[in-house]
Amino acid sequence: MPIKVQKNLPAKRVLEEENIFMMDENRAVAQDIRPLQIAILKLMPLKEDTEVQLLRSLSNTPLQVDVTFLTTETYVGKNTAASHLDKFYLTFKEIKERRFDGLIITGAPVEQMEFEDVIYWKELTDIMEWSKTNVTSTLHICWGAQAGLYYHYGINKYSLDKKVFGIFEHKVLNRKVALVRGFDDYFYAPHSRHTGVSTEEIAKNKNLEILAESEEAGVFIVMSKDGKHVFVTGHPEYDRITLDGEYKRDTLKGLEIDKPKNYYPDNDPEKRPILSWRGHSNTLYTNWLNYFVYQVTPYEL
Structure with a gap:
């Protein structure tokens, strides 16, 4: 505060x-003070795990936050019980007449597909278009960030030669922007993706600013100059064991996957992973809520 x-x-x-x-x-x-209305569009298959991670990230603020979970109507995943979705989730059709202070669009395991080939792409674009008038600020995460950059600014993703997987060091590029207020010059954050976005294309767009990037992992935080769109290409909300679970799951399946970088002590998967990004993750979400939602949203939505 x-x-x-x-x-x-x-x-x-x-x-x-x-x-x-x-x-x-x-x-x-x-x-005037009232609870902030935040919608979270969950595109990850394990919705209950992502719920915990995002709510933990949003909880480090004295602001009162009312969360509405959203799921797609055009695609219903098999990894979350239907009873859970029916009880705790709404669809876009049910909330499209409402306004929200903030919206979070998560990542999804569809990054190697063309955007237009994703079964719920039309529904997602309807939501992103709606957000222009019905949401004060939208935070896009991982594939959600790539989708948002593509839809709003025409910046496409590209395939990487090798998966970016692990904990990577990032550099803050403009400390004067409130979204990275309180960050150290260098900080760590998790990534897990097969695609990236072009630094050069983003830098050419006068409406966008790159706030943090990594020599190894590339662009990390991008924001529109008006603060209405924030794009985070990694997963700052991940908990200690998320990458560990992904690595061991794929290993059991016999898939080719490297150990996550800068994650296990002595690079030993049998040792408890090192948690090195939580402080900056909390700061990122708190800054977004405070400076780009709470400070600018109207009292009467």
């Missing part, structure tokens, strides 16, 4: 120059 101070306090300017968010008393008095 921002620090509230008197409008003309000299320290206010000093702290603002250090990129500390300050709110003067006039703005604080004028603010």
